Amino acid sequence: MPVITNKQQMLQHVQNVLRKKFASAVEKCPSGRPLLEELIYAICRENTTPAAASAAYERLVKSFIDWNEVRVSTVSEVAEALHPLPAAGVRARRIIGLLQKVFEERYSFSLEDLEKKGLKQAAKQLSRYKNDVTDYTVAWAIQRFLNGHAIPLDDATLRVLQRLGILEEEIDPEQMESLRGTVEHVVTKARGPEFTDLISLLAHEWCVENHPQCSxxxxxxxxxTGVQNTTGRKPDSRARKSRS
Ligand code: SF4
Structure with missing residues (x-):
């Protein structure tokens, strides 16, 4: 069977197929979390699945009295609450860093005023918490909280989109906004949240980093990539170049 060559049709098809497999694993959107908590959740969510991120976030909330206690805790204490989330230490450092920056700026843990600033201004303000708040985190907040159109791209999503032949260019971490533009052009705003969840489930279940389980x-x-890996032949001329 020839692979689908139109990127929009391809991703619509991918989403339809994955929905049948993972319908119950997709998160509710909006989540009802305040903006700062959505950012902390996004730090837990990057490169993992909705279930793993939700479980880690809940452990974090239950392990500390409030966000100030998280802020003044050590990286290893926060990482312990996030465990077994991968890269728990890096995530813990980012969560503490974000809380510290917000606290120093506001003497509180509320970002409510940003909701009224409009999408562009809010995204710009969030980007100022850099290192702790990545392009993925800002895009997550736009998609899940600020009611805008953004597709958060973590390494797992980028890997899948490359193998599917949707992203054919080299991944330059400095050019994430432009890469997101490519994906946002072919995934509509209405489909965005479900798309994000389904692709991360695909990345976790079969399209794993080193040896994708194509069969x-x-x-x-x-x-x-699946055609090539399961049949040994290169995709036909109608297929785009893929990366494995
Ligand atoms: S697991 Fe294989 S077939 Fe499935 S999306 Fe990844 S590369 Fe393609």
């Missing part, structure tokens, strides 16, 4: 993946007949 078990429901997309193996449509994905250029």
């Amino acid at each position: 078990h993946c429901p997309l193996r007949g449509d994905c250029p």
Whole structure:
């Protein structure tokens, strides 16, 4: 079967196939969390699944009295609450760093005023908490909280989109906004949150980093990399170049 070459159709098809597998694992959107908590959740969510991030976030909330206690705790104490989330130490450092920056700026843990500033201004303000708040975190807040159109791209999502042949350019971490533009052009705002969740579930279940499990993946007949890995032949001329 030839692989689908139109990127928009391809991603719509991918989403339809994955929805049948993972419908119950997709998160509710909006979540009802305040903005600062959505940012902390996004730090937990990057490169993992909705279930793993939710469990870690809940452990974090239950382990400390409030956000100030998290702020004044050590990285290893916060990481312990996040465990077994991958890279728990890095995430813990970012959460503490974000809380510290917000506290120094506001003497509180509320970012409510940003909601009234409009999308661009709010995103600009959030980007100022850099290192702790990445392009992924800002895009997550735009998608899940600020009611805008953004597709958060973590390493897992980028890997899947490359293998599917959607992103053909080299990944330059300095050019994340432009890469997001490419994806946001072919995934509508209405489909965005579900798309984000489904792709991260695909990345976790079959499209893992080192050895993708193409022979078990429901997309193996449509994905250029899957075709190549399961049949040994290169995708036909209608397929885009893919990266494995
Ligand atoms: S077929 Fe293989 S490379 Fe393609 S999405 Fe599935 S696991 Fe990833």
